[in-house]
Amino acid sequence: AQKITQTQPGMFVQEKEAVTLDCTYDTSDPSYGLFWYKQPSSGEMIFLIYQGSYDQQNATEGRYSLNFQKARKSANLVISASQLGDSAMYFCAMPHPRGSNYKLTFGKGTLLTVNP
Amino acid sequence: NAGVTQTPKFQVLKTGQSMTLQCAQDMNHNSMYWYRQDPGMGLRLIYYSASEGTTDKGEVPNGYNVSRLNKREFSLRLESAAPSQTSVYFCASRPDRGRQPQHFGDGTRLSIL
Numbered sequence: 001a002q003k004i005t006q007t008q009p010g011m012f013v014q015e016k017e018a019v020t021l022d023c024t025y026d027t028s029d030p031s032y033g034l035f036w037y038k039q040p041s042s043g044e045m046i047f048l049i050y051q052g053s054y055d056q057q058n059a060t061e062g063r064y065s066l067n068f069q070k071a072r073k074s075a076n077l078v079i080s081a082s083q084l085g086d087s088a089m090y091f092c093a094m095p096h097p098r099g100s101n102y103k104l105t106f107g108k109g110t111l112l113t114v115n116p
Numbered sequence: 117n118a119g120v121t122q123t124p125k126f127q128v129l130k131t132g133q134s135m136t137l138q139c140a141q142d143m144n145h146n147s148m149y150w151y152r153q154d155p156g157m158g159l160r161l162i163y164y165s166a167s168e169g170t171t172d173k174g175e176v177p178n179g180y181n182v183s184r185l186n187k188r189e190f191s192l193r194l195e196s197a198a199p200s201q202t203s204v205y206f207c208a209s210r211p212d213r214g215r216q217p218q219h220f221g222d223g224t225r226l227s228i229l
Contacts, residue, residue, distance in 0.1 A: 004158075035217055045159075045206060045220035052215055091158060102147065102210055103174065104218060106158035 002027045002094055006107035013082045014115050020067065021077040021110045023092030032094060034066070034075040035104070039089040048090075051075055082114045118142050122207050122221035129197045129228045137192040137224050139207030147210045148190040149218060150174075150182060152203040159206060165190050197228045 003026040013019040025034065036048045051059040051066045059066045067076040079086055089111050093104040123138045141148065146167045151159040151174075161174030165184040179201060181193045190209075194201055204225050208218040 009156075033215055037217075037220075043204070043225075044222050045208075047217040047219075050215055050217060093159075102218070103149070103161055103164055104159070106160070108156060108158040 002029075002096060002105045004092055004094055004105050004107040006090075006092055006110050008110045009108075010111045010113070012113050012115060013079075015084060016081055018078060018080045019082055019112065021079070021090050021092075021112065022074065023076055023107060024072070024074045025092075025094055026073060027094065034068070035093045035095075036064070036066070036075075036077045037091045037093060038086075039091065039109070040085075041088070045091075049077070079112075084114050084116060087112060087114045120207055120209055120219050120221035122205075122224050124224060125222065126225045127227070129194075129226065131198060131228060133197050133228075135194045135197060135226070137194075137205055137207075137226070138189070139191060139221060140189045141207075141209040141219070142188065143209060143211070143219065144187070145209035145219075146187065146212050148184065149208040149210070150180075150190070150192045151206045151208065152176065152201075153206060153223075154203050162192065162205075199228050202226060202228045 005024045033052045038046045049061045049064045051068045063080045065078045089109045091109045092107040096103040120141045149164040150162040153159045163182040165171045168187045183191045204223045206223050207221045210218045
């Protein structure tokens with residue numbers, strides 16, 4: 001069974017600084033991927049970024065990037081130049097192995113607060 | 117640009133009452149999912165549907181039933197609501213191919229007294 005661990009229940013960062021949100025995973029599948037979602041206080045789930053295990057470079061989407069370290073089984077989300085609007089819950093999620101219709105296992109999330 | 121639409125957004129039930137949560141997507145996706153979100157637990161999969169006419173259990177299916185009415189609609193039913201089912205419920209859909217993310221509805225906040 002897959003397992004996703006987010007060890008930081010809450011994080012604080014000053015506006016304009018960078019922040020790293022941790023995500024570690026455990027899977028027996030040789031090919032896998034990791035998603036990150038953002039959930040603001042309004043409640044919707046917003047897709048941020050995806051990384052596949054065979055991708056040659058770390059994924060980047062605007063101010064979001066993934067620090068993907070397969071040997072450590074970690075896929076940490078880096079947010080550069082934090083903005084007040086980045087205050088939200090952040091979830092790491094892994095699809096189940098191929099053939100399982102891409103069901104997602106979520107971590108418990110990290111609540112990020114950006115201070116002015 | 118509707119995406120995934122869930123109704124209702126909020127509902128309060130009494131223990132033992134029944135309720136159907138509705139979900140519809142207009143993106144022509146085959147795969148649809150129901151999750152529940154509880155404080156400190158992240159999202160957990162209740163049921164999913166790979167295509168019209170097929171459904172399968174997820175991690176926490178007890179107390180729920182689902183119906184994939186057609187390609188667009190996937191409903192979640194609580195036959196006899198219990199306080200433990202107080203939660204926020206999310207419906208999602210996903211394209212079949214590629215490394216595509218699931219698209220989520222805005223959620224239904226359900227309280228059972």
